[in-house]
Amino acid sequence: MMLTELFQRGEFVVTAEVGPPKGYHIEHLLHEAETYLKGHVHAVNVTDNQSSVMRLGSLATCKALKDKGLNPIFQMTCRDRNRIGLQSDILSAALFGIDNLLCLTGDHTTLGDNPQAKPVFDLDSVSLLHMLKKLESGEDMAGNPLEGEPPKFAKGAVVSPCSDSVDVQLAKMEAKVRAGAEYFQTQAVYEPEKFIKFMEKAKQFGVPVQLGIVIPKNVGMVKYMNANVAGISVPDSMIAELQADKEKTKAGITGVEISARLIKECKPYCQGVHIMALGWESKIPDILAKAGL
């Protein structure tokens, strides 16, 4: 089911994210998804060789999730395929009935576990969205006609509301909307006041935005993100909160509490939430319950 239909109905859209394994055995991933995500979230993102680390493909994992009755979101980056490969995989997704896409430029190859690889970037997030619109109109990027009924997708994109250069982010967001983005998922937010300020400016684009949540697991993780991950800044007060009761943090209770609180504070300003659990999928039902969703 297309995410855009849910937004149109006025639902507060809840999605989560899973990362395929480095191998082709996905019994564990499917079990977690069926246990903790099915019935709790509207759709599940499947990352595309996240952080440039080579793994099982997003499309195949999306298909496996769909066969188990989950609603997958096919994440696509422009790092590993040129426009021929991207268009072909989009048609393959349509064949499998996968109708939610999330378009990203992608991390650079040098950040991952095969740093010798050639970075492609034939297209980027904006021209990928533009290409999707062309496919939906019944022709490929070069203007050649497609056979039969054209595919139709809910076309998503990402934005970083707490970036250190939020004005540049907003300009890019606008370019994505112009190119056809119909919904946005954000980078992890830890500062509601920054997010609310961002939403005041972003609402002019008239496109639904899902608040991004990365469950803070421990002090080491958030300090690492502060130093290395673009668009993320965890305030000192939150680091102190994670430090205060080490046992509680270790059990995941602090992370769940913080995540639920962030959702509650930001909910009036956005149209959904996207939870990136990074292996803590089992905490998602608890977070949603505490957030009143």
Added chain:
Amino acid sequence: MLITQLKSKETIEALAKGKTVIINCHGCKEVYFPEQEAAELQKELSVGGNVTEIITRDYICNPDNLRFQLKKFEDKIKDADTVLVFSCGVGVQTVAAFLEDKKVFACCDTCPLPGFQGVTPLEFDCGQCGECYLNSTGGICPITACSKSLVNGQCGGAKNGRCEVNKDMECGWERIYRKLEKLGRLDTLKYEAKVRDYAKPFKESKDEG
């Protein structure tokens, strides 16, 4: 070797807004320059009376050389609304960086030619893409200043303005945004999605011969 080709007459006419100074770069043995076509076009541009100076020099890609060469035209340049540069992509970037408060536009596209390539002794580089983007990016080249050579804005991977690939490098697209902001030209970024044509430079050089 590089070959520079003039952009279309309509494109260049649209760029020549207000008082205009033209800078030609001739004489570099690594770059073919369409001397005659450029002279004819500049003559036509001058008819309206808006072209206040036509400067022809060599090696404007060398910043020190450029500074000395432009010294005696300081007043004319200060007074100009627009500076049009007829050179390879490196020359345009050097002028745009030197005249950082001016609207500096490229009037040529730069394509590769097989053979020995000249050495450019500075941080600017021209990707010889054959479809020069410098006019919509404030004179900063997205092909060479962005690690991913993106043409539709930044990837979002920069942290504190530093590129995700190389922390010693500024994010090229943040530089472009700040430059356009400074020039009051952020509207320039509101273009339709750009898609690169990788067949272009090769097609052109085949046509040539």
